[in-house]
Amino acid sequence: MGKVFVDLKKQVDDSYEITIGSGFIPDTLKSFGAGNDFFMVDDNVFRLYSDIMPTERVYRFRADEHNKTHESVVAVLGFLFRGECRRDGRLVLIGGGITGDVGGFVAATYMRGISFVQIPTTLLSMVDSSVGGKTGINFRGAKNNVGVFAQPKHVYIDMDFLNTLTDEEFLNGVAEVIKYGMVYDAQFLEYLYDNKDRVLARDAEVLDYIVTRCCGMKAEVVRIDEKEKGERALLNFGHTFAHAIETDSDHSVKHGFAVATGMYLETDYAVKHKLADAKALEDIKRVLTAYGFDIKYNIINKNVFFGAMTADKKADKKGLTLAISPKTGTGKLVKNISIDQVISYFAGV
Numbered sequence: 080m081g082k083v084f085v086d087l088k089k090q091v092d093d094s095y096e097i098t099i100g101s102g103f104i105p106d107t108l109k110s111f112g113a114g115n116d117f118f119m120v121d122d123n124v125f126r127l128y129s130d131i132m133p134t135e136r137v138y139r140f141r142a143d144e145h146n147k148t149h150e151s152v153v154a155v156l157g158f159l160f161r162g163e164c165r166r167d168g169r170l171v172l173i174g175g176g177i178t179g180d181v182g183g184f185v186a187a188t189y190m191r192g193i194s195f196v197q198i199p200t201t202l203l204s205m206v207d208s209s210v211g212g213k214t215g216i217n218f219r220g221a222k223n224n225v226g227v228f229a230q231p232k233h234v235y236i237d238m239d240f241l242n243t244l245t246d247e248e249f250l251n252g253v254a255e256v257i258k259y260g261m262v263y264d265a266q267f268l269e270y271l272y273d274n275k276d277r278v279l280a281r282d283a284e285v286l287d288y289i290v291t292r293c294c295g296m297k298a299e300v301v302r303i304d305e306k307e308k309g310e311r312a313l314l315n316f317g318h319t320f321a322h323a324i325e326t327d328s329d330h331s332v333k334h335g336f337a338v339a340t341g342m343y344l345e346t347d348y349a350v351k352h353k354l355a356d357a358k359a360l361e362d363i364k365r366v367l368t369a370y371g372f373d374i375k376y377n378i379i380n381k382n383v384f385f386g387a388m389t390a391d392k393k394a395d396k397k398g399l400t401l402a403i404s405p406k407t408g409t410g411k412l413v414k415n416i417s418i419d420q421v422i423s424y425f426a427g428v
């Protein structure tokens with residue numbers, strides 16, 4: 080029997096709970112599996128945790144950014160349809176952000192929406208993607224450009240899943256953790272800097288604190304602005320440049336690593352345009368380099384890179400919107416940035 084140390088109840092809406100603990104998932108999974116439960120499971124997670132995995136109504140999904148597509152959506156819809164999933168069916172998503180985003184989109188659209196729960200298994204999905212109800216897929220090369228907001232009924236975060244993450248996947252999640260510090264909480268950023276060795280050693284006490292703190296911040300932001308009309312958009316800090324990096328590199332740079340570089344470059348851009356103070360740039364650089372993140376990116380194909388930025392869903396006819404951190408621990412949206420301004424910035428770095 081594992082332990083549950085946090086229950087963030089009804090943080091986001093009336094039906095939404097986040098349970099954080101360790102070692103409790105085997106029992107939770109045993110309690111699932113009635114005739115109307117369907118499971119979409121990351122294939123690697125299924126293999127690593129085969130002893131606790133469900134045996135029936137399981138769709139094994141190969142989580143890969145190239146697979147975050149409408150073809151995958153159709154395949155999972157077909158799985159539900161063939162399994163005679165009805166409107167009272169429930170989709171249980173076990174995996175990282177890709178599984179959660181695709182599966183959440185399927186659940187939100189199958190029969191105009193069935194309920195779903197998220198069981199995130201990567202650091203990134205625990206601190207970010209599983210909470211808040213953004214679901215979606217990449218479409219025609221544009222990141223997350225098709226999707227809906229749909230809240231899961233419950234998010235179950237079992238820290239034990241982190242034990243099997245590779246160092247690279249673990250660090251991928253750390254980037255999103257740093258983002259919370261830059262946008263919302265300067266002290267939290269310093270905590271991450273001071274405790275770098277314990278974070279990287281995956282010290283249980285430190286990780287429990289980090290995941291709980293990030294989920295708390297995310298839940299609060301989503302409570303205020305579920306559909307990303309303002310406040311929530313600040314969590315896109317680093318993401319406009321990051322999505323261009325992911326697309327230009329054909330996803331060889333993973334989401335978190337792209338966000339890390341994006342946070343640095345967007346802050347550098349902001350400082351050069353007098354939108355952020357130099358201390359913010361110093362701070363993000365200091366923390367990212369302490370963790371070993373790359374803060375530079377060599378564009379491979381300018382058309383693809385800048386094309387991805389203009390196709391970004393944060394862009395409109397008047398230009399790009401950047402979520403920046405003008406001062407460490409704060410965030411701000413800057414609208415109507417012309418792509419030409421961004422092109423000249425990249426010509427100079």
Ligand SMILES: NC(=O)c1ccc[n+]([C@@H]2O[C@H](COP(=O)([O-])OP(=O)(O)OC[C@H]3O[C@@H](n4cnc5c(N)ncnc54)[C@H](O)[C@@H]3O)[C@@H](O)[C@H]2O)c1
Binds near residue numbers: 176178207210214240
């Ligand atoms: N919806 C949102 O609000 C939101 C927020 C941030 C990021 N995202 C999206 O999340 C995605 C990235 O998520 P991710 O980093 O979790 O990627 P992911 O889902 O691809 O998982 C990364 C890799 O880790 C493996 N894995 C998963 N759990 C494991 C475990 N416990 N042990 C060993 N290996 C494991 C997977 O098989 C995969 O190879 C991106 O597509 C990004 O756009 C969404």
